[in-house]
Amino acid sequence: MEIGLQHYLIISAILFGIGLFALISRKNAILILMGIELILNAANINLVAFSHFGGIGIDGQMITIFVIILAVSEAAIALAIVLNLYNHFSTVNVDEANTMKD
Amino acid sequence: MNYSTVLFYIFALITIGSAVYLVTTKNIMYSAVALFISLFSIAVLYILLRADFIAITQIMVYVGGILILLLFGIMLTRKVTEVDITSNALNVIPSVIFAVGITAILIVIMLTTKWNIRAPLNNEVTVNQIGKMMLTGYLLPFEIASIVLLVALIGSAMYARKSKQ
Structure with a gap:
């Protein structure tokens, strides 16, 4: 059976679901970040698959590059926030960081 | 197969x-x-x-x-x-x-x-096309992305160090 567009779309849907599960069920802030990375990767697979099978040329891959760039800056800033969270609360569990002022 | x-x-x-x-x-x-x-x-x-x-x-x-x-x-x-x-x-x-x-x-x-599926374009190398697109159609997002990366780098480095108080 020929691998078509829908195979890639189903993989990205499953990855999105797993990332969503990590995003809403885990307490650790770094695992939440990993869930966000999985969701962004699911979107990237969709973009590249449509760029390949849609016959629209290279535009999907260009958007993928910008998504990767934004994911890098998001990860750097989010880890800086996580480090600050750890300095303030001595934990990275997001359910224990529940005060707005120390 | x-x-x-x-x-x-x-x-x-x-x-x-x-x-x-x-x-x-x-x-x-x-x-x-x-x-x-x-x-x-x-x-x-x-x-x-x-x-x-x-x-x-x-x-x-x-x-x-x-x-x-x-x-x-x-x-x-x-x-x-x-x-x-x-x-x-x-x-x-x-x-x-x-x-x-x-x-x-x-x-x-x-x-x-x-889905509107067309026959896949069999491009040999995408690097040439991506390089051309970066400097023509996507020039403004490319420059903005470089500024975003610089700001994110400086901001995270400033925010991650401990405050001196």
């Missing part, structure tokens, strides 16, 4: 399996390694989609950059004396139901929609 089909199924299974292991294991270090494997096999999927530049970018940026950042984050945010780096979950049953529901809805939508 040619080789690329077999490769697709193998790496799709590795991607999904290691992502499932990422969210089910208790140890955060194992989660980071599972994320590494998952991102690497996603790069193989990009190669199967004839997107070689994206695959190399994925390996260099995600595996070489973001994953190292995440490992630093894991190791900096635990006490040295603390042995276990476990992370427990919260509201497991509702979030499983929610995630499985969203995934099922997405899969049904993707299987029932009539």
Whole structure:
């Protein structure tokens, strides 16, 4: 059976679901970040698959590059926030960081 | 059943399996390694989609950059004396139901929609086209992306150090 567009779309849907599960069920802030990375990767697979099978040329891959760039800056800033969270609360569990002022 | 089909199924299974292991294991270090494997096999999927530049970018940026950042984050945010780096979950049953529901809805939508599929363009190398697009059609987003990266770098370096008070 020929691998078509829908195979890639189903993989990205499953990855999105797993990332969503990590995003809403885990307490650790770094695992939440990993869930966000999985969701962004699911979107990237969709973009590249449509760029390949849609016959629209290279535009999907260009958007993928910008998504990767934004994911890098998001990860750097989010880890800086996580480090600050750890300095303030001595934990990275997001359910224990529940005060707005120390 | 040619080789690329077999490769697709193998790496799709590795991607999904290691992502499932990422969210089910208790140890955060194992989660980071599972994320590494998952991102690497996603790069193989990009190669199967004839997107070689994206695959190399994925390996260099995600595996070489973001994953190292995440490992630093894991190791900096635990006490040295603390042995276990476990992370427990919260509201497991509702979030499983929610995630499985969203995934099922997405899969049904993707299987029932009539996609406008054309014959795949058999480009040999995408690097030339991406380079041309970067300097013509996508020049403004390219420059803005460089500024965003600079601002994110300076901002995170400033924000991550301890305040001197």
